[in-house]
Amino acid sequence: xxxxxxxxxxxxxxxxxxxxxxxxxxxxxxxxxxxxxxxxxxxxxxxxxxxxxxxxxxxxxxxxxxxxxxxxxxxxxxxxxxxxxxxxxxxxxxxxxxxxxxxxxxxxxxxxxxxxxxxxxxxxxxxxxxxxxxxxxxxxxxxxxxxxxxxxxxxxxxxxxxxxxxxxxxxxxxxxxxxxxxxxxxxxxxxxxxxxxxxxxxxxxxxxxxxxxxxxxxxxxxxxxxxxxxxxxxxxxxxxxxxxxxxxxxxxxxxxxxxxxxxxxxxxxxxxxxxxxxxxxxxxxxxxxxxxxxxxxxxxxxxxxxxxxxxxxxxxxxxxxxxxxx
Numbered sequence: 613x614x615x616x617x618x619x620x621x622x623x624x625x626x627x628x629x630x631x632x633x634x635x636x637x638x639x640x641x642x643x644x645x646x647x648x649x650x651x652x653x654x655x656x657x658x659x660x661x662x663x664x665x666x667x668x669x670x671x672x673x674x675x676x677x678x679x680x681x682x683x684x685x686x687x688x689x690x691x692x693x694x695x696x697x698x699x700x701x702x703x704x705x706x707x708x709x710x711x712x713x714x715x716x717x718x719x720x721x722x723x724x725x726x727x728x729x730x731x732x733x734x735x736x737x738x739x740x741x742x743x744x745x746x747x748x749x750x751x752x753x754x755x756x757x758x759x760x761x762x763x764x765x766x767x768x769x770x771x772x773x774x775x776x777x778x779x780x781x782x783x784x785x786x787x788x789x790x791x792x793x794x795x796x797x798x799x800x801x802x803x804x805x806x807x808x809x810x811x812x813x814x815x816x817x818x819x820x821x822x823x824x825x826x827x828x829x830x831x832x833x834x835x836x837x838x839x840x841x842x843x844x845x846x847x848x849x850x851x852x853x854x855x856x857x858x859x860x861x862x863x864x865x866x867x868x869x870x871x872x873x874x875x876x877x878x879x880x881x882x883x884x885x886x887x888x889x890x891x892x893x894x895x896x897x898x899x900x901x902x903x904x905x906x907x908x909x910x911x912x913x914x915x916x917x918x919x920x921x922x923x924x925x926x927x928x929x930x931x932x933x934x935x936x937x938x
Contacts, residue, residue: 620678620751621760624742626652626685629664631673642667652686652713652734654741657869664745674750679760680739687758688733691725700729707731716867716912719766732758736910739766740870842900845874850928852879854886854935864909864934871908877928886935888916894929895920905932913937 623630626649629642648660668674688711692703704720711718711733719736722729743753756766849868853861861878868876889909891902899918906915914937921931 620673620676621681622678622742622746622753623681623683624686624739625683629667629742631671631678633676640667640671640673649738652738654738657741660741661745661748664742665749668746668749668751676750677752677754679755679757680743680746680753681760682734682739682756682758682766684758686734686738690731691728692731693727694724694729695727703729704731708733714863714912716863716910721764721766723764732764734766736766737866737870743767744870744872842898842904844872844904847873847901847929848875848877848927849873849930849932850877850879852881852931852933854881854884854933856884856936860934864913864932867910868905868908868932871904873908881933881935884936886933887938888914888935890933890935891915891918892921892931892933893918894926895924897929901930905930 619633621632623632627644629644630639631642632639642663645659645663646655648654648656648663654660688707690707690710692707694700694703704722708715708718708720713735717735717737718733719739721732723732724730739756743756746753753767757764851861851865851868861880865876865878889905891905893901902915902918906913909915913934921928
C-alpha cells in the first residue's frame with residue numbers, strides 16, 4: 613500500500629493517454645495527434661509537451677505520483693523456450709531484430725517462467741519523453757511497466773525476473789541448507805571433543821589462519837549518488853558526428869534529451885577517424901557527468917575516454933564526439 617500523495621494509473625497507447633486516480637474514479641483521456649506522436653515515435657516534442665501540460669493543468673494532476681503503464685500496442689512481446697544460455701542469447705537477438713527500432717533506443721526486459729522466457733521490448737525514447745514531461749510539470753513517475761501488477765519496471769537496470777519458483781526447487785534449497793548446518797554442527801562437536809582442555813594426551817597447536825576481512829562492495833546507490841545529484845538540464849551539450857554516417861549525431865541527441873539533458877546541439881566533427889565515443893568537459897566538471905552520458909546512451913554506444921575542453925570559455929560545457937564502433 614502506498615502512502616502520501618494520490619496515486620495515478622497512466623495508460624499510454626499509440627493514440628491516447630488515459631489517467632485514472634482510483635478504481636471508481638472517471639478516467640481523463642487525451643488524444644495524441646499524429647503530428648506529435650506517430651508510429652510509437654515522438655515527431656514534435658514541443659507540441660507534445662504543450663498538449664500534455666494543458667492536460668495536466670486541466671485535470672489538476674500536478675503534485676501527484678503514479679505509474680506509467682504501456683499498452684500492448686507500444687510493447688513488443690514474445691515467449692520462447694530456453695534450453696541454455698546460448699539459446700537464450702540467440703533468441704534474444706532474434707527478438708530484438710524483429711523490433712522496428714535501432715537497438716540503442718530499445719529497452720528490453722525478460723521474465724523467466726519455468727523453462728520459458730517472456731521477453732518485452734519498447735521504444736525508450738517514447739516513454740522517457742512522457743516521463744520527462746510529467747515530472748517537469750509536477751507528476752512523479754515511480755514505475756514504467758506493462759500492467760499495474762507486473763513486477764517489470766523499464767526504469768530499472770536490465771535484469772531477469774523469475775516467476776513461479778517450483779516447490780521442488782524450494783525443497784532442494786531447504787534440504788541443502790539443512791545438510792550444511794548439520795555438517796557445521798558435527799564438525800564443531802568433533803573439534804570440541806578433540807581439543808577440549810584436561811586431556812592427558814598433548815595435542816598439537818592448531819595452525820591459525822589469518823582472518824581475511826572482505827572489503828564491503830559499494831552499493832549501487834552509493835555508486836550512482838553522484839550521478840543522481842547532477843542537474844542535467846544545467847549543462848549545454850554539443851554532439852559531433854565523427855562517423856561519417858548521416859543522422860548519428862541526432863540519434864545521440866535524442867537519447868540525451870530523453871534522459872534529461874535539455875540544451876543539446878548537433879554538428880559534424882573535423883574528421884571521421886574517431887572511434888567509439890569521446891566526452892570532452894570543461895575544467896572542473898564532475899566525472900559523474902561522463903557516467904550519466906554513458907547511461908543515457910546505453911549498450912549501443914561505448915564511452916572510451918574523457919578529455920578537458922581546450923576552449924574553456926566556449927559556449928558548451930560538454931562536447932560529445934561520436935565515432936565508429938570498434
